[in-house]
Amino acid sequence: xxxxxxxxxxxxxxxxxxxxxxxxxxxxxxxxxxxxxxxxxxxxxxxxxxxxxxxxxxxxxxxxxxxxxxxxxxxxxxxxxxxxxx
Amino acid sequence: xxxxxxxxxxxxxxxxxxxxxxxxxxxxxxxxxxxxxxxxxxxxxxxxxxxxxxxxxxxxxxxxxxxxxxxxxxxxxxxxxxxxxxxxxxxxxxxxxxxxxxxxxxxxxxxxxxxxxxxxxxxxxxxxxxxxxxxxxxxxxxxxxxxxxxx
Numbered sequence: 001x002x003x004x005x006x007x008x009x010x011x012x013x014x015x016x017x018x019x020x021x022x023x024x025x026x027x028x029x030x031x032x033x034x035x036x037x038x039x040x041x042x043x044x045x046x047x048x049x050x051x052x053x054x055x056x057x058x059x060x061x062x063x064x065x066x067x068x069x070x071x072x073x074x075x076x077x078x079x080x081x082x083x084x085x086x
Numbered sequence: 087x088x089x090x091x092x093x094x095x096x097x098x099x100x101x102x103x104x105x106x107x108x109x110x111x112x113x114x115x116x117x118x119x120x121x122x123x124x125x126x127x128x129x130x131x132x133x134x135x136x137x138x139x140x141x142x143x144x145x146x147x148x149x150x151x152x153x154x155x156x157x158x159x160x161x162x163x164x165x166x167x168x169x170x171x172x173x174x175x176x177x178x179x180x181x182x183x184x185x186x187x188x189x190x191x192x193x194x195x196x197x198x199x200x201x202x203x204x205x206x207x208x209x210x211x212x213x214x215x216x217x218x219x220x221x222x223x224x225x226x227x228x229x230x231x232x233x234x235x236x237x
Contacts, residue, residue, distance in 0.1 A: 049183065049186075059177055062177060063175065063178065066174045070166065070167055070168060072165050073164040074163050076161045077159060077160060077161070
């Protein structure tokens, strides 16, 4: 399943959590004008460096599909960072 | 169940049913019995989906890091990675062009690490990930605790 929501949270020294919830699909739609040239650039880079473009696309797709459920939480004293993919 | 089978055979011997009917009945009895193995399988432990890394450390107390981050020095790392993500990452290694592997091998050899990356096949690494679910690392020292496990 494609990731639906990415939550990025951080807690500076003041101890208050700040969280940003990024809905992936709307964000992708908004960024699509940038995303398309980036994908094309990536495909050209694949051809230049002798990597199969189709394999690279399939691999990247698998990677994105496997992302939901990923969670990173790092705390150091009162500061903390959190990344959660749902 | 054996009793039912015996009854079918008894009816066949007495001529109450034909051989074909007996065969059908015995087949039906066999089908009734077949759902039991999956039930036994469902009782086994479900396959883990995530790799968890948990580190709790009290080491930073009073050191520069603890002071710089304004905390009490306790640090916690909690990482949950889907095993599927590891598999997808491993599959990406098959895309690395052979000439890049040769150059990496040469650099590794120059650094004194004799590992031939061309011999490292994605299916071998996938097998390694398949068996990760049996892995449990539990390190418990005075100032830190590290746990790596699958759930």
